[in-house]
Amino acid sequence: MPEHNILFKGIDDYDCYRMFTCFNMEVKKFRAGSCISDYSKQGDKIGIILKGSAGVVRYDVNGVRTIIETLGEQGIFGEYFTYPSSARNYVEVVAEKDCEILFVRRSELLKRCEKACTCHSRVVENMLELMTEKAVSLSERVEVLSQRTIESKLISFLQITEEKTAEGKTPQIPFSTTVLSDYLCVNRSALQREIAKLKKSGVLTISKRKFKLKLNHENEFDI
Amino acid sequence: MPEHNILFKGIDDYDCYRMFTCFNMEVKKFRAGSCISDYSKQGDKIGIILKGSAGVVRYDVNGVRTIIETLGEQGIFGEYFTYPSSARNYVEVVAEKDCEILFVRRSELLKRCEKACTCHSRVVENMLELMTEKAVSLSERVEVLSQRTIESKLISFLQITEEKTAEGKTPQIPFSTTVLSDYLCVNRSALQREIAKLKKSGVLTISKRKFKLKLNHENEFDI
DNA sequence: AAAAATCTGTTGCAATTGCAACAAGGAGGA
């Protein structure tokens, strides 16, 4: 039932069905690896990931790939946010796993409802929650990318990953090293070199994708 | 009248006054250069810039400054978004100009109003707009920082600045070069060197802070 | 108006990062 989704959290079946139609929403499925949106002529259309995961990927003129964002369930995307493809680079959203995506126009969501239904304001509330999540995850992205060296980009990323790991579980890098380098926006072999250094100095332990950080707490701020 | 603010857009005087109290909001003033929040123990408190502008700034262990975000009027900030100060770095929000800031807790904004006032849902709607703006500006930030070289970080920043410039006006860099380097997260003199190169090759013209870009459109994607 | 502070612009040298090439280790399909 595509009417049931995170945007309609807290709303009963009948209203869900009604609004789904009223807002001109649609749900589409995509196979892993396929392109969900190429960010051209989408206007204010917003995509919300109901199931699966996806990545916002950019290829520049030289073919260099950059993973701008990774989107899990509840992730949202659209031309409205992401800087669009331009003459200098090509941006697309690619399904990582099989995906189910809800599409809706921003203008539809915000239109003043003639019937002033309470459920409409609940939708706006839910949208606020999704948008807040997006802002938080973009902030993390900025935190990582604003680091000046590969080493600190990596450490910053690993720390954030650690914090997201459930209590008692071993933190795990969600990518292959190759993909990680595209995510940190650095050269793969240079990243590999930094990983080797951190391992050698005992700061980092990795087996497969599971890792452990032991930071040296000298030379730090008192807070 | 602090009751009138962007969060209360579309709401009449009486309700503004009532909600301002009901939500435990407060408005504070800050002098240019002063520290608005040091991101410690703020919990879910959110700041909204009513007047003035501010920057979210990080200093690392070596004293290197990074401008994580710049916030104009309607900009929002809080520990909830920005990665907080840690043992390795210190984050604060600094007023660029004299500021008037509205503080409110996220939990207060989202609490189910017993009186189910229509104006409350309008506040949520306004908040969604502010949050969307934040997501958009963070996306731009990622766009710039994800570039691999100083040259492309600079060009990407200048292009975005151009696009924001009102029709007919000359685009203008909003910072000094020194501050710009902290915003692009690169070394100042290396940035200066790249600017010199672009000037020499005729791609970039700058006088004071006004600039003009003439990009060479070879080797580009057809879109 | 003089002094102080800040910003711009440049440069040589050092450190970091990117690039290319290659060997070795899975994973999955024919």
Added chain:
DNA sequence: TCCTCCTTGTTGCAATTGCAACAGATTTTT
């Protein structure tokens, strides 16, 4: 099983970036 494709890991060399120092310009303060 063998073969292919993809990822990991390493390295020498080249290019980019950071650092430090300094001179001149500009702005702010006294």
